[in-house]
Amino acid sequence: MHSGQYQDKNDEQLAALAINDPHAFVPLVRRYEARLLAYIRRISGFSKEDAEDVLQEAFMDAYRHIASFDNNLKFSNWIYRITHNRTISIYRKKRNSLNNYSTDDEDLGFERVLASNEDIQLKAENTITKQKVKQILDQLPPRDKEVLILAYMEEKSYEEIGDILRAPMGTVATWIRRAKIKFAKLADKEKII
Amino acid sequence: MSIAEQFEQKINQGDLPKPVPKFLVTAARAALWIFLALVVSLGSLSAGVAAWFMTDPVALSGAAAGASWVDLFLQALPMFWVVIALLCGFLAIIIFIKSARGYKYRRVYVVTACLVGFLALGAALASAGVSDTIDKMAYENIPQYNGLSKPRMLHLMKPDSGFIIGRVQTMDGSRLVIRDPGGGVWEVRLDRETNIPVHFKIQIGDCVRILGDASSTIFTTDARDIKPCPRGIRHMPPQPPPVIER
Numbered sequence A: 001m002h003s004g005q006y007q008d009k010n011d012e013q014l015a016a017l018a019i020n021d022p023h024a025f026v027p028l029v030r031r032y033e034a035r036l037l038a039y040i041r042r043i044s045g046f047s048k049e050d051a052e053d054v055l056q057e058a059f060m061d062a063y064r065h066i067a068s069f070d071n072n073l074k075f076s077n078w079i080y081r082i083t084h085n086r087t088i089s090i091y092r093k094k095r096n097s098l099n100n101y102s103t104d105d106e107d108l109g110f111e112r113v114l115a116s117n118e119d120i121q122l123k124a125e126n127t128i129t130k131q132k133v134k135q136i137l138d139q140l141p142p143r144d145k146e147v148l149i150l151a152y153m154e155e156k157s158y159e160e161i162g163d164i165l166r167a168p169m170g171t172v173a174t175w176i177r178r179a180k181i182k183f184a185k186l187a188d189k190e191k192i193i
Numbered sequence B: 001m002s003i004a005e006q007f008e009q010k011i012n013q014g015d016l017p018k019p020v021p022k023f024l025v026t027a028a029r030a031a032l033w034i035f036l037a038l039v040v041s042l043g044s045l046s047a048g049v050a051a052w053f054m055t056d057p058v059a060l061s062g063a064a065a066g067a068s069w070v071d072l073f074l075q076a077l078p079m080f081w082v083v084i085a086l087l088c089g090f091l092a093i094i095i096f097i098k099s100a101r102g103y104k105y106r107r108v109y110v111v112t113a114c115l116v117g118f119l120a121l122g123a124a125l126a127s128a129g130v131s132d133t134i135d136k137m138a139y140e141n142i143p144q145y146n147g148l149s150k151p152r153m154l155h156l157m158k159p160d161s162g163f164i165i166g167r168v169q170t171m172d173g174s175r176l177v178i179r180d181p182g183g184g185v186w187e188v189r190l191d192r193e194t195n196i197p198v199h200f201k202i203q204i205g206d207c208v209r210i211l212g213d214a215s216s217t218i219f220t221t222d223a224r225d226i227k228p229c230p231r232g233i234r235h236m237p238p239q240p241p242p243v244i245e246r
Helices: A011-018 A022-044 A048-064 A075-097 A109-114 A120-139 A142-153 A158-165 A169-190 B003-013 B022-054 B069-076 B079-098 B107-127 B130-141 B143-155
Strands: B163-171 B175-179 B185-189 B207-213 B220-228
Touching: A011 A022, A011 A075, A022 A048, A022 A075, A022 A142, A022 B003, A048 A075, A048 B003, A075 A142, A075 A158, A120 A142, A120 A169, A142 A158, A142 A169, A158 A169, B022 B079, B022 B107, B022 B130, B079 B107, B079 B143, B107 B130, B130 B143, B163 B185, B175 B207
Parallel strands: B185 B220
Antiparallel strands: B163 B175, B163 B207, B175 B185, B207 B220
């Protein structure tokens, strides 16, 4: 069967079909490729090529273990979890040979947090702000950085973040609260808010 | 070429490894839950036996004259069962948290639920008389269990203070012959003043605990109180007689 025939199915249906037909997994890869690539780069700072390698491995992992996907969970959370774990594991290995990356243009979530009155005059400043936001995020401990990226850049709910990081919702809320305080302190120091 | 295209190419070239079969995933999950059930059962049984030992009214009463309550408590604490229960509790928590959806619950709730569950199940098993059976089975099937219980038994054996513990060898209306944990044989004299609990009918082979007057004659005592041995000791097998060196 060709992967084109599966376009009308939702993620969870495709995951169930992929157990017996690998073509059903292709639309899933297509749907999540760009989002996950951006996510990998945000949390790790990998170059585009490195991030693609990581993502390819993550998709292979997901495909190999597709039978263990729990249908009560959203496929999106599951694939984020696999990608996150794979990224962190490779990030730890590569920590000393990191490449810088430029902040993605889609990273508007923080801008919404930092500047609720977006107007034309602010746009130029926002470009500089983006760089500073990235700098502050890089100064935060990995857990704080991850939850802030998931909450404000990936726009995931607490429950979704819990599913991705395998943590209870209450714990996620605590992590985010603490991370926001640390972020605000650093932002205050850098005078970007 | 996008990752999706590369993926599709691998499928068409037959380079894609096969996914782990569903039945293996199901079997692994089932094995995990069965293991969890076993751990919870063993942990509850151990907690039940430990609680049963600790709630024995005979265990602490006058165990050692002059000893503090902390000492008495620690001496009565059945470490073997407590350690097994704690290990099982720890394992149960780890297995549950590592299960597919276990991460959704806060650790403090999981630990509390585990403690309460073990104690509740343990109390139910103990009240159903299972703890006594488990203790007996442990003596019969685990050789080391005997060795672990011996220090507790020896702690109750203080002839200088009038405390003797042992198994009844022979008996008649006015005396008992018992063998103590060290293998020594004692003659215990009874009289009208000897206090024996109404429901306790002494039989040959029973483990008894005697509070008596320290006698100047070795291995002889006049009994003031006779009680059954505390829980956890009464099923201890008879000790061999001491080896007499010539």
